[in-house]
Amino acid sequence: MIRKTRVLVAATAVLALGLTTACGGSKDDSSSTTSAAKPEFNGALSKIYNPSDKKGGTIKLANSGDWDTLDPGETYYGYSWNFLRLYGRSLLTFKTQPGDAGNELTPDLAEGLGVPTDGGKTWTYKIRSGIKYEDGTVIKSADVKYAVLRSIDKETFPNGPAYFEQFLNLPAGYKGPYKSKGVNTDSAITTPDDTTIVFHLKQAFGGFDYLAQLPQTVPVPEAKDTGANYKQHVVSSGPYMFDQNNLGKNFSLKRNPSWDQATDPIRKALPDRYEVSLNVNADDIDNRLLSGDLDLDVVGTGVQPAALGRVVGDPAIKAQSDNPILSRLWYTSINGTVAPLDNADCRKAIEYAADRTGYQTAYGGPLAGGDIATTILPPTIPGYQKFDLYPAGADNTGDVAKAKEALTACGQPNGFSTNIAYRAERPKEKATAESLQQSLAKVGIKLTLKPYPQGDYFSQYAGNPPYVKNNKIGLATNGWGADWADGFGFLSQIVDSRVIRETGGSSNTSVRDPEVDKMLDTAIAETDAAKREAQWSPIDKKVMEDAYILPGVYAKSLLIRPKKLSNVFISQAYSMYDYASLGVA
């Protein structure tokens, strides 16, 4: 018996030792990399990490879900727009440079930025000559016109952006080239020759260049367009073309032999191949990134909670990460249609009383959650100016005295009760609602938490004005990420009262100020970029004076930097690694 016990103890010890050894190191230790650069935290945030012009190799990426779509006419996710630059060239694109330069537009398919005339109602672009599709066919301006028009068919492409429908002077009832065959669309887009394209708008829009950078301007050859099936084989105009495409599983890109470096000052096209796996377990992606088995999590929104602890707790792993600010704000809408929040002072009481630190903690703290926000515009938006109309005390936990003053001013000295809506599937929003419930209770504002399914949150609940009024939803957790880092892209959908529909569905659930609408119209029409940018912050301030929005955090993400790649840097335009610049070290 004693002999058997000794054997058992010895076996256990050996097993424990073996496990410890296995735990202690990996086949590809995090402290060793194949690149020459020294790993450091935020090493790729505002400079190029491991610069190199070395060609060759394969970059491996994975997506925890399905790709939204590879069709440039319908895709609507930042990571897809970022990646699309490998197989498609839009009229303009963002500069492939680190820092603020990454937010600047530069010509891609076009020779230069758009030339506005007619007060900004007409925009002309000249296309570079000699750029070809993967099959050697020369790209013409008519292909860009066709690409934009097909994207307007929302029955075939219901998920894409709707900016062109909004701004182009399309014929009444136009449904796109499939259903409105033969309809003359020169009122919206003309192509006087093979290298010129002219857009005609319904109203002046100074920021049209931002529309010209949308993937919807990536040329599509009409003869090879298969409608909803075009995503199975998108005809490339970029340095890479599709090699294999197994929808829902994986796809790969190989070099496009018809791409000419001489026509492309933006891309170096260093790797030979890209391999993308879809529907990969998100936690497994993080493990593979840390072990070096995978180069990139293509979605680029940051590590999962399980890996977060490892990244934060281990200096060696933290040195292999970057922490960019996104063009995204997590906030809470304060609805003026629900009494007593129809009184601005009552809304201001909420602004003063809210625990900003608690809000930040609810979202994951300063590293994974974001920076405490005091404005609606995040710092990444050109024109952003820092201000704080409702200081929350030295520790940012809320100014109870000021809040009580505001409550007295609005005739509710003892506080009031209301409901706060949040998306039930989002633990961070629940934590936010709970944090606000606690901090507002200090001044007598009693919040009752109301969870709603995220699929119908805007259409039926928090974003449905009759529902909000009838169910007294005074507050609603919310969030917005700009389609592009510009004041129009950020503000138009969340502070313009005209986007609010009685049938529900808009992200703006609370801001109703005709003066803000007028300020937006003026800014949108301004064609001078510097003058336009200077107008966004005053709009931000006006909405904050109205106290219709309680800013929470400027979102940040924590990304694991690829170990084996070169030219790694964060693109400020996409708030993730710039996919068009990478090489294999």
Added chain:
Amino acid sequence: MITYIIRRLFAAVLLLFIVSAAVFAIFYLVPRLVGATPETLATRYVGRAATPETVNLIAHKLGFYDPVWMQYGRWVKAIFVGADYDAGAGVEHCPAPCFGYSFITHQPVWPDLLDRIPVTLSLAVGAAILWVIFGVSTGVISALRRGSVLDRSSMGLSLAGVSLPIFFTGLLGLTFFSYRLGWTASGGSYVPFTENPGEWFYDLLLPWIVLAFQFSAQYARLTRAGMLETMGEDYIRTARAKGLRERNVTVNHGLRAALTPLLTIFGLDFGLLVGGAVLTEQVFSLPGLGKYAIDAITNNDLPKVLGVTMVAAFFVVIANLVVDLLYAVVDPRVRVGT
């Protein structure tokens, strides 16, 4: 026997229709109870920039304005005669059996299902072979060496197997065996058997072992319990007294009698697993039916949900039919069809 099989297959087809009608009802009628309209249903299938006109268009395209019975009838008809689909640039014909087009990807569902069935079958069959061999043999040895260190440690291991969730053992397995030691394939690796049998085997080795670890526990314990009961029976003593070899007594007389409950459980387990090894496929990122089901449910994609439900129900029914037939083989007292 043949009549019995045909009768069971007819019942299976009827069951599949009942299941599909139930899924249709849940998808369309339950939201109506809380005030959903065709437009609010359609908002799930349009982008965030969708206007009310787009929502309306999609509600029409997906048939939400038609009565539920009409939509169901259309779906059933498509299975037998196919259907036409407007892909924008042209009309596509979806040949029979047509399980519709995904509300999200606008791709036909049936080819997706055909693509994914072999993955789930590969996972299920491989794991089943492992868990039956190891589970049953462990159970037999434990029963024969009752109270020994071997018995206690194997039952302890079984407890671990049945208690530890697969998303824990799976991720742990990947971390150690795939990424640290490099012994097994990374997550998301799968090559069809017809393409490269060696790589197919290598890719599935860790998922098989992890899945088998979880299931074999149950079989080990069941076998042990069954064996302990049967090995104490009089006919076992008689068999030994007749001079039969111990191996003969154990396997032909002891184990065979203990197999019946194992068969029942196996039929259920295997049928459900083939219907969708959801957690395993999710952890190992295998492109099988389970993963497909999760995506379909998360996205409220009715055609996909219907498709995967039909396939899962079919496999459960077939697995149970096979188990019922095997009863007659294992236990001569059982007559099929009575």
